[in-house]
Amino acid sequence: MSKVRIYTLAKDLGVDNQKLLEILDSLGVVYKSVSSTLDEDTVETIKEILAAEAAGGTPAQPGTATQGAPATDTTDAATETDAAPAAAPTPAAPQPTPKDDVTPTPAAPTPTPAQAATASHAAAVAVAEAPAREIPHRSPVVTIMGHVDHGKTSLLDYIRKTKVAAKEAGGITQHVGAFEAQTSKGRIVFIDTPGHEAFTTIRARGANVADIAIIVVAADDSIMPQTREAIAHAQAAKVPLIVAINKVDLPQADVDRVKTDLTMVNLVPEEFGGDTVVVPVSAKTGEGVEDLLEYISLTAELEDLRADPNGEFSGVIIESKVDRQAGVLATVMVQEGTINVGDFLVVGETYGKIKAMTDSLGGRIKSAGPSTPVQVLGFSEAPVSGDKVASASNEHAAREKVAVRVDTRRTVEEARAQRKLSLEEMMGSLVEVREVNLILRADTQGSVEAIQGILAKKESDDVKLNVMLAGIGAPTEGDVLLASTAEATILCFSVTASGAVKKVADQKGVDLKSFRIIYELIDEVDRLIKGNVEPVFEEKYLGRAEVRMLIKHPKSGTIAGSYVTDGSFKRNAKAKVTRGKQVVYEGTIVGLKRFKDDVREVQTGYECGINLDWNDVMEGDIIEASEMVEVQQ
Structure with missing residues (x-):
C-alpha cells in the first residue's frame, strides 16, 4: 500500500479531517497539514481505532481463537477476579470449524498500539467537544491576488460559472462584489475585490475580511513583481496562503520552475518539505480547480472558522457606491x-x-448570517471600504453610538498631540524579540540582494529584521499602504519616490527615506534596530596643541602652526581656544595639515597646521580638540 494523504484517507473513511488530526495527535504522529502523507502502518492503526470506536469504544476483538494466543484478559478488574484462567490448547487438538457444535473460549489478544492509544484519543475528543466549541462553523471567505494577466479574473469566472448556487443569475458581481460557490465540502465565499492594494486598504482600517488568500502564479511566467507584493500583503494580514499555479494547459508551462521560484520568496511547497499548499490549475480547462476548492475547504477546516449567528452583530464594508435611482448601496x-x-x-x-x-445572486432577502455578503440600502452617506459595521437596537441607540465615537476620536487626537512616548513605548518590551519591518526598493536586483545580505547580518537574538517586500524601481502607493498597515519603514537606494507617493506617505505617517550611499542606508537600519530613539551624545576630550606660529593663506585664511602636546587632533572636531585663562573662541577644525598634505588626524609629538573657521588666533594660544560621541543606552 502506497502512502496516502491525510485528507484523502479522511474522505475514504467517511470522517472529517479534524477527527483524523485528533487521532494522529493522540498517536504522536507529526504532520504539517492535511495534505501530509501517512505510511501503511499508521493508516492501519487509524482504521483499528475507528473500528474500535464504532464498536462502542472498546478495542476490536478477533472473531475466533487463535492457536497459541496469549490468555491475557483486558476486561475490567472485577471481571479478572471472577474469571477462570483459560487453558491453552495442545498442539494435537483439532481446530473447531463452523460445522462443529463447539464454542471455543476466546483468548484475549495483547492490546495493539492503536488500542492503547484509544483512551488518550477519547480524552482528546472529549476536550475538543467541550461546550466552547458549540459555536457553529461558518463558511470561509477567500480573496484571490497575484500579478496582472496571471489569470485571477479567469479563475474567478470559471468558479463562478460552475459553482454558484442553483439559482444562478447574471450580473452577480455587479450586485455585491462577492459570490458564493457550493462545493462538495460546503459553501465558499469569494470576494471579487480586485488587487492586493484594495485588500490592504481594508486591513488598514482595522478589518480582516478574508480568511484565506489565494496567490495566482502563471505557470509560463513564474514569480513577478506584483506576485511578490501580493505575497507580502497576504503575509502581513497573517492569513493562510494557498498558491494556485495557473495556465498549466499551456505548452510552455513549467510548474517545477514556479515551485522552485516560490522557495526564493520563503514559500516552500509541501513536496519540498515546506508547508505551503501549491495547486496546479487551469482556469481555461478547469483542471485542478476541484483540487483548489478542496484545499480551501481543508484549510478552513483546520482554521476552525466559527461564528455565532445569534451573537452580537459585526461586519465590514467591502465596497459602496451611489446609485442614481436607489441611492447609497x-x-x-x-x-x-x-x-x-x-x-x-x-x-x-x-x-x-x-x-x-440583496444577496450575491441579486435576490431580495430579509436576513443574513455569518460569512454572507449582502448589499444594503439605507445609508445616507457612502461608507468607506474596510469600515467596521455594528448594529443598534433603535435610532436613539445608533445616535448615541455615533456620539460616543466622535467624543472618543477627539479625545484620542488631543491626547496624541500632547503625549510624549515613553522609552518603553518607543522600543517595545526589552524582554521580547522586537521585529523591525522594512520595505526595500533599489535600482538593480544586485543592489537589492547586496542590501538584503547586509541586513541578514544585522539580526540578533533581540531584534529580527523582516524585509516584507524587496523590489526594483521607485516605491509605489501600494508600498505605502503595506507599510502603513504593517508599521514598516520604506528604504530606497538609488531610486526616488514620486511626489504623489511622498504625499501619500506623509498622509499615512509612513517613513519613506531615500539614500545614494549604501552606508547611510545601513546607518538608518542601525538606528531602527536601536528602537527609533534619538541618540544621546556627550563631548569627549581628544587632545591639546600649542600655537607656535601663524601662516597666512590667501584662500584658507590664518593657519595656526601648532605642536600637539597631548592626545590627538582630528579634522572636523570641535575646537576651543584659550588665551591665558580666558576662552576666546569655540568652533570647528575645518582643516588639518602636515606640511603641504591634508590629513585626518595628528598624534601627540607632531607639528601640524590647524585651520579654524576663525582668523584671530595668536601665537601662544592653546587649542583643545573634542568630539561628540553617542552614549550607549
Whole structure:
C-alpha cells in the first residue's frame, strides 16, 4: 500500500479531517497539514481505532481463537477476579470449524498500539467537544491576488460559472462584489475585490475580511513583481496562503520552475518539505480547480472558522457606491450575528436603517448570517471600504453610538498631540524579540540582494529584521499602504519616490527615506534596530596643541602652526581656544595639515597646521580638540 494523504484517507473513511488530526495527535504522529502523507502502518492503526470506536469504544476483538494466543484478559478488574484462567490448547487438538457444535473460549489478544492509544484519543475528543466549541462553523471567505494577466479574473469566472448556487443569475458581481460557490465540502465565499492594494486598504482600517488568500502564479511566467507584493500583503494580514499555479494547459508551462521560484520568496511547497499548499490549475480547462476548492475547504477546516449567528452583530464594508435611482448601496460582509431588514447599522461616525437587502445572486432577502455578503440600502452617506459595521437596537441607540465615537476620536487626537512616548513605548518590551519591518526598493536586483545580505547580518537574538517586500524601481502607493498597515519603514537606494507617493506617505505617517550611499542606508537600519530613539551624545576630550606660529593663506585664511602636546587632533572636531585663562573662541577644525598634505588626524609629538573657521588666533594660544560621541543606552 502506497502512502496516502491525510485528507484523502479522511474522505475514504467517511470522517472529517479534524477527527483524523485528533487521532494522529493522540498517536504522536507529526504532520504539517492535511495534505501530509501517512505510511501503511499508521493508516492501519487509524482504521483499528475507528473500528474500535464504532464498536462502542472498546478495542476490536478477533472473531475466533487463535492457536497459541496469549490468555491475557483486558476486561475490567472485577471481571479478572471472577474469571477462570483459560487453558491453552495442545498442539494435537483439532481446530473447531463452523460445522462443529463447539464454542471455543476466546483468548484475549495483547492490546495493539492503536488500542492503547484509544483512551488518550477519547480524552482528546472529549476536550475538543467541550461546550466552547458549540459555536457553529461558518463558511470561509477567500480573496484571490497575484500579478496582472496571471489569470485571477479567469479563475474567478470559471468558479463562478460552475459553482454558484442553483439559482444562478447574471450580473452577480455587479450586485455585491462577492459570490458564493457550493462545493462538495460546503459553501465558499469569494470576494471579487480586485488587487492586493484594495485588500490592504481594508486591513488598514482595522478589518480582516478574508480568511484565506489565494496567490495566482502563471505557470509560463513564474514569480513577478506584483506576485511578490501580493505575497507580502497576504503575509502581513497573517492569513493562510494557498498558491494556485495557473495556465498549466499551456505548452510552455513549467510548474517545477514556479515551485522552485516560490522557495526564493520563503514559500516552500509541501513536496519540498515546506508547508505551503501549491495547486496546479487551469482556469481555461478547469483542471485542478476541484483540487483548489478542496484545499480551501481543508484549510478552513483546520482554521476552525466559527461564528455565532445569534451573537452580537459585526461586519465590514467591502465596497459602496451611489446609485442614481436607489441611492447609497453598501456591500457588507456579515462576520458575527445576523442582520435583518429594518435594523439600524452604525458605520464610523454615521448610521443608517436597512430598507432592503440583496444577496450575491441579486435576490431580495430579509436576513443574513455569518460569512454572507449582502448589499444594503439605507445609508445616507457612502461608507468607506474596510469600515467596521455594528448594529443598534433603535435610532436613539445608533445616535448615541455615533456620539460616543466622535467624543472618543477627539479625545484620542488631543491626547496624541500632547503625549510624549515613553522609552518603553518607543522600543517595545526589552524582554521580547522586537521585529523591525522594512520595505526595500533599489535600482538593480544586485543592489537589492547586496542590501538584503547586509541586513541578514544585522539580526540578533533581540531584534529580527523582516524585509516584507524587496523590489526594483521607485516605491509605489501600494508600498505605502503595506507599510502603513504593517508599521514598516520604506528604504530606497538609488531610486526616488514620486511626489504623489511622498504625499501619500506623509498622509499615512509612513517613513519613506531615500539614500545614494549604501552606508547611510545601513546607518538608518542601525538606528531602527536601536528602537527609533534619538541618540544621546556627550563631548569627549581628544587632545591639546600649542600655537607656535601663524601662516597666512590667501584662500584658507590664518593657519595656526601648532605642536600637539597631548592626545590627538582630528579634522572636523570641535575646537576651543584659550588665551591665558580666558576662552576666546569655540568652533570647528575645518582643516588639518602636515606640511603641504591634508590629513585626518595628528598624534601627540607632531607639528601640524590647524585651520579654524576663525582668523584671530595668536601665537601662544592653546587649542583643545573634542568630539561628540553617542552614549550607549
